[in-house]
Amino acid sequence: MWRRGAWYVGLAVLAVAAMPFAVPAVAAVYAVVWVYTWTHDPRARGNALAVLPVDPRRVLRCARALWGGVLDGLGGPTAALVWAYVTGAVGRAARARDTAVRDIAYGPRASHRLDLFVPLLEGAGSAGAAGAIVIVFPGYRWTHTRRARMYRPMAQTLCGAGLFVVLPRVGSTPRSALEDLHVAVAWVAGNAANFGGDPRRVHLMGCGAGAHVCAMYGLAPAVRAWYGAARAAGGGGGSAARLLGDGDADDELRLGMRGLRAARGVAGLVLVSGVYDLVAQRRYEAARCIEHMTAAARAFGGSAARELAWSPALVVRALRRRSAALPASLFAPSVLLIHGRLDSTCAASAWRAWP
CATH class of the missing domain: 4.10.280 (MYOD Basic-Helix-Loop-Helix Domain, subunit B)
Known part of the structure; x- marks a missing residue:
């Protein structure tokens, strides 16, 4: 006792x-x-x-x-990007390796500008040796896409490996970023032969929100084909087509894809630290008591319909469930997912959700 x-x-x-x-x-x-x-x-x-x-x-x-x-x-990758940018800005060696052609107009708007990094390798761009092209999405948050210069060291590194790298400036909302990415892809495909690239080997690469937007773009041809087939089968009543099984979510998805007419398929996607199931991600954020303060909350406004419509993993599952007849050519032939196992910002169920 x-x-x-x-x-x-x-x-x-x-x-x-x-x-x-x-x-x-x-x-x-x-x-x-x-x-x-x-x-x-x-x-x-x-x-x-x-x-x-x-x-x-x-x-x-x-x-x-x-x-x-x-x-x-x-x-994560953010610190590495910042460090590479700072050291490159003060180092002469990095400036000597710079092979970029800057501020090329790729669309009708004044903000439609891109940097093109051309590899200086023997045989690159010569006849019969057109090189692969990587379009790097410049942003890790949906509302932070105005810092394309931060990605220049990474673009130059990829360029040193023999790749043509395109770094476009895009809008700062999910929809505007997706539409601008579409315009950039069309410009690259139409001008690849002029700078030695192969229009059949255009890849998209993104980190964080960039990975999410690239994944959504990769689904654009299949989504537009599904809605087109549903509209034709329904006698023109496209509003009745329910890919996601939710009227508001389907309206949001159609609205997001509206500006992507004649979207070109890409050869592959490189997705780094992305979120592909926003519904699961928002539940994870609510459990951590930060559901009103995250980038996803600011970008999608807490709307359940928008979160469902902008979840590429859920869209893929809906396409597979409702459309066995869609040809494989409408999807990217290869998808590389890269994610840190100890990442606490993104729910494991949100990035592992990709089918």
């Missing part, structure tokens, strides 16, 4: 001794979570006090999610 009492007394003494350290630590955690919520939760613009979390369990989950995001940023 006395041993148990001594144990409790020891715990009490330890708790009292740790109090001077515990109180500032808890206050610091609350401060970090509150500041992040205030700056990233759009609901805070109306009434910040109403959205600041108070429940210790919610604060702890949010803090763990933020810390995981920091570790993901340090250990």
